[in-house]
Amino acid sequence: MNMASPHFFLLQLLLTFFFLSLAFGATLPEDEVQALKDIGEILGKKDWDFSVDPCSGERNWTSQTKVRGTENTVTCDCSFENATICHVTNILLKVQNLRGTLPVALVRLPYLQEIDLSRNYLNGTIPLEWGLLNLVRISLSANRLTGSIPPELGNISTLQSLTLEFNQLSGNLPGELGNLPNIQRLLLTSNNFTGELPATFARLTTLQEVRLGDNNFSGSIPDFIQSWTSLQKLVIQGTGLSGPIPSGISLLESLTDLYVWRISDIEGSDYFPFPQLNNLANLEILILRSCNINGTIPEYLGTMSNLQTL
Template sequence: MIRVLVSEVLKGESFPGVLPKELVKLPYLQEIDLTRNYLNGTIPPEWGSIQLVNISLLGNRLTGSIPKELGNITTLASLTVEFNQLSGVLPLELGNLPQIQRLHLSSNNFTGELPVTFARLTSLKDFRIPDNNFTGTIPNFIQNWTNLEKLVIQASGLDGPIPPGIAFLGNLSDLRISDLNGAEANFPPLSNMKSLKTLILRSCNIIGQLPEYLGSMTKLKTLDFSFNKLSGEIPSSFSSLSNADYMGEYPHKYPHSESCCSNFQSMPNPIHVRSKEGRKEKKGVLECMVVYHFNLSSQISKSLGGSPTKFGQATLPPKHLSSWKPIDGFYTERARKHHHSFTPVKFSDDRTVEFNHLSGALPPELGNLPLVEDLFLSSNNFTGELPTTFARLTTLKDFRISDNHFTGKIPNFIENWTNLEKLLIQASGLDGPIPSGIASLINLSDLRISDLNGSEVRLPHLSNFKNLKTLILRSCNITGKLPDYDLGNLSRTLKTIDLSFNKLSGIIPGSFGVLSNVDFMSGFLAMMEVVFHVEVKEMMENDGGSYGEYEWEYCNTMDPD
């Protein structure tokens, strides 16, 4: 009997070395799976002569470009090269793969536009390109991929807008697009996507109103429309989304309602929320979403340091939300009944102008507020650098500037804000690196920085942050190893970690095994298991912790199954 090798599977064996071109001598070979090893070098072009069905090289240290010869493998159904250091433009020849169903290219250094030949990949079911350096816009030829079930384009380098051809992808169950530059556009046409379970359109320059048809997508489990410029009312149809259990970042867009919309089991059934004053109240999920979509208009001026700011008229809550109540007293009962003369409650220690269309540079005079504790400037069109006078705001406890168009770097004078408990700098326009002075902010319980351009940097020193509950350092050009003394020391308080879309390397420190209280890791467990070759569940359970339920926001994009 003649035995032939049809499958070469060596997953997670920590093998060093290079990819063997000698596999070409195995003419019956159909599968090469070398996932999670320490292989380096390039992909052998000789493999293009083997009639392979599956190539999986996920989580290695491969460099160079994808050889054009792989386009000759007409039997290839799956190509997975995620989490390597591959670079260059994608070869046109990859468009010659008539059987390809899975094309995973995430977390490399690919450049250039998506080849026009990809329009022929009509068998595609799963296409993922996050965390790359592509150029150009999302091509409209994706409308040809009518069999597609999963599309992930996050921090890919591509510009928007989302093309109208996406309307033809009626079989999608998982759609994730984020971090798009380019022109503004209305909400994309998704009404044909009856099977959608995950819908993430984060920071995509989407304007206008949410469409009514979203409420008919009853299979939806996860929604994230954060860091856009949506306006108008919440559609009444949203009350039908009873299966949804996660709405990304709606809570943090509104003061003091962080837990209002996260982890809810049914909607619009009420859930408990602790207010700023410590009261325990019931809030419905839709109720929280309303405040996100208020479209106020006003002006910011140097007089902000004196009398309370006047606001214009506001879009009131939808009529179908009859039980709407003000959250933390920010909107008064009078405002709800007599909205034509709507004015927020007077504040003294807070400066809150989030979710407006304010623009221009921040006046240096804002640095003359000796008692200011909360300064919320998110979701406007502010430009320029943060005023140097802000170095004097030493009473600050909560500073938020997400979703703006600032320029310059995150200033090191934030080290003066030693009373700070919450710092949000997400999609602000500021560049990195994260300044070293952040190590002085030892009272922080909530640190969220994301979407930074600029130079690469090591993970900032966080070992003194004894109260930290939420740590989001997403897409911050962080490189190098995870320090053993930092995150492991936060085991008693840390609940949320997101270090996704960075370039971390090395092994997972043993101290991470004590993070038993963490109940949300976005994209991070995937790094641990796929890139660092660690069995996370076993590591945590052996240390006495509970694995719990984790939000696999980015991990799902790396699951080869």
């Protein structure tokens, strides 16, 4: 970052304010401290040191030694009540060898915005009570979670990112997820989801990245994906969905990466023409593998100057 930039000075000011707040005694309320104790026990997080304030950044509340790919951080906002009170806003525990379950007790942290428990050994189901929180990001990828996605998650109007890849989740996707007005990332790869994509997903016009690969969906790739006009990355690999690729995909002019690989393992003799992609001038990666496409490759692909992989 340029040290002369306004962003640098703003960051400096925020950090100064944070440490001054701690110096003048800003602390976490006892009810949130107790919530963290219960959360740690349920997760199997055994090295949180409650002899210091969890918002102090001391001891193991924030790892001083960074290991690539891991996170061990509890972050607080200490600006409340004239910088005397803190509240937990982020819990990031990636690759921490956690072997417990997902804690309902998160609802006792009313200012929590982000929970990232990726790449652990957590099992059990996603608590439906999380739908009461004002979370912005939920990341639970690469665990051993089972059960279905609770419809209550559709109540989190603040949610921007839902990452559930590489688990053992199953069942139909709840139509209530179509109520998320700010969702930008929906990553569901490598689970056991079934059923058709809910028609309510047509409302998710803020989506920028969608990954659905390696599941057991049914039905065809829905035409409503043409309404995801903010989409930049779409991954539909081995989903169980059948063709054809919707012609309306050409309306997704923000799309940069399009992976459509083995979209259905189509049986029988149904073949489909090459999809209309001539409006997608920004395409960098185009993979259309085992899609039962017949006919000729369109000449306009040769004019896509950004295309790197075909």
